[in-house]
Amino acid sequence: MTTMKDVANRAGVSTATVSRVLNGHAAPTEQTRTRVLAAIDELGYRPNALARSLRMHSTKTLGLIVSDLLNPFFAEIARAVEDEARAHGYCVVFGNADESAEQQATYVRTLLDRRVDGLLVCPATDDGGWVAEVTESGVPLVLLDRTVDGSTAPVVRVDGTEALRELAASLVATGHERIGVIAGPANTSTGRERLDAFSAALAELGRRPRPEHVLHGDFRRASGAAAAAALMSLPERPSVLVAMDNLMGLGALEELRGRGLVVPRDVGLAVYDDQPWFPLLDPPITVIAQPTVAMGGAAARSLLALIAGEQPADVRLTARLVSRGSCGEAGLVSERASSPFNTAVRTRPTSVSEEDS
Amino acid sequence: MTTMKDVANRAGVSTATVSRVLNGHAAPTEQTRTRVLAAIDELGYRPNALARSLRMHSTKTLGLIVSDLLNPFFAEIARAVEDEARAHGYCVVFGNADESAEQQATYVRTLLDRRVDGLLVCPATDDGGWVAEVTESGVPLVLLDRTVDGSTAPVVRVDGTEALRELAASLVATGHERIGVIAGPANTSTGRERLDAFSAALAELGRRPRPEHVLHGDFRRASGAAAAAALMSLPERPSVLVAMDNLMGLGALEELRGRGLVVPRDVGLAVYDDQPWFPLLDPPITVIAQPTVAMGGAAARSLLALIAGEQPADVRLTARLVSRGSCGEAGLVSERASSPFNTAVRTRPTSVSEEDS
DNA sequence: TCGATCTCTGAGAACGATTACACAGCCAGT
């Protein structure tokens, strides 16, 4: 590799001058400037970002740890973060925790060791032992989607209470008595909050889901299938399932299909987290949509603000209910029943990206 | 931040000794060893990977540039690459080219500047101008999924000719006369190869798609919808559409639904690239499945081999046809027609991850 | 003509690690 010294020799100047030219300092003459640039060009010189970072105490890099890269929810967030970061001249290094606290801890350490300028974490669990490590290292931290015990870091999250309240009301209005819930892990904030909000909403309506109708999954496909299987094997099985995450929703759907159960005739289904293909199912799936792009953007901005020495406030975006008929919602059911086959959806499917803008 | 010097002072030794302890050299006494470790522990010292990399000329990092992070196909690949890399003690830095050659070039440069030990690229286009830059820098390069003009780098790709031949045969056998193709961009190897292979297969069967029935998209959702719209607006519209990528397939599906067209009654659909939700549609979508996890793993291994100084051969995996009935395939259609509603799929949906193992 | 001021450039010290080399003890063999 050619270094700055090579360029300096070739141009007949010192490395200091080369550095000044490279960083756009005022000092160098137009003449030396062109000489240096010519040398850089001839040698195909590219500065070593490692050395630069070591000297500058800044890597222009953000670290992002997502709970599960295969979850399109996080993939979209990752993409949004990256867009925002690039717009500010930052690069993003990803880590995939795979919903595992240990793997997450490993990545936190790896990224701290590489001296990222800031860390964005979608925590795998409530356990916040790792936060102390980050705080000690002095690297700015922003939490995304989920919170963590004993952390004072800014949080960017989604409030689904209102949407869940609407969903509960809609289910009750449709006449559902036995509501099955495939909840997220009890040791994640989103897992608990969604379940709590939904339970509270039902309670307001005078209903209370039976304990055996509430199962916890792990935000992944297989657990959704397992939970659906368990729920549908009960003597008094639910008339509708609410999956608190798109992957568990996918698993539940697979399980229902595998059992030959028809949605919503045999059992209704609602899912937390919209995905582009949900409107394409028959019936289209009723979902609670989260503003993923906005989340990623907001998180990146908060982190950049933190890096700039500001004190960004917590961000709380709101999810919203998108009723599509998979719970046998009034009006949609009857309309649907009149068409013999797989019919066209009534409205053009709304894309997630459109919703976010 | 505490540095090695701090540790050395605290333990009453030199930085050399600290380094030796850290890197497991034989030299230090058990006594000094424990003293150093104690100091490290008390100070919460973490080595600076930047300084280490600068000195060692190795970052233990692989760069991965994907064409589009939002495409689940690439998300799965990214995940597989990361798993394999981690197993060998490497970290992965991602870049998202967004199907843009310029953005890809920017990322190539950024990653080279950060001195990644190796580069894995899913090229956005055929243009291989950037390859020279990588070669000059001496950083090992492996191409993934798509090839590039004038490159001698090892390639990991998927051969879909046999699967496409089977698909063509199946479509012809089902009686499809007018076959519409939503092809990938002509300036990508996969875009061309899939179209060529499919056309050749049809030619073998004595058919030849009409020129106006072949449209090129850009491997993204909107282009699939636009192409489907154009094709279905023709006076002699196709009886079946073949989308050469899962996102274009998604777009096409949305468009068909929006127009109130029923698959496969009004028009058949087949898609290149399986996704977990394809089996859940009614009818389940016939696809050509690619071994994504195997691709990512193979690519990472090839790159690591290259870094180790070996000369890995090109890898060519094979895609396979999964017939599900969305093209009105014989046997499936009749069975389907007998059930009035959204029916259960006939076999348990096969998950992508199972297929890859 | 002589400072004073201003502009440009270079020498060299960081940044935080690794490691070649030297050296100080120690023990064994003569």
Next chain:
DNA sequence: ACTGGCTGTGTAATCGTTCTCAGAGATCGA
């Protein structure tokens, strides 16, 4: 007691940048 071979440790160079500081000319006013 002296040599020679170990063993364990420290000194200092090095990686490729940035940046402080100081010096070399040039310009200018008195």
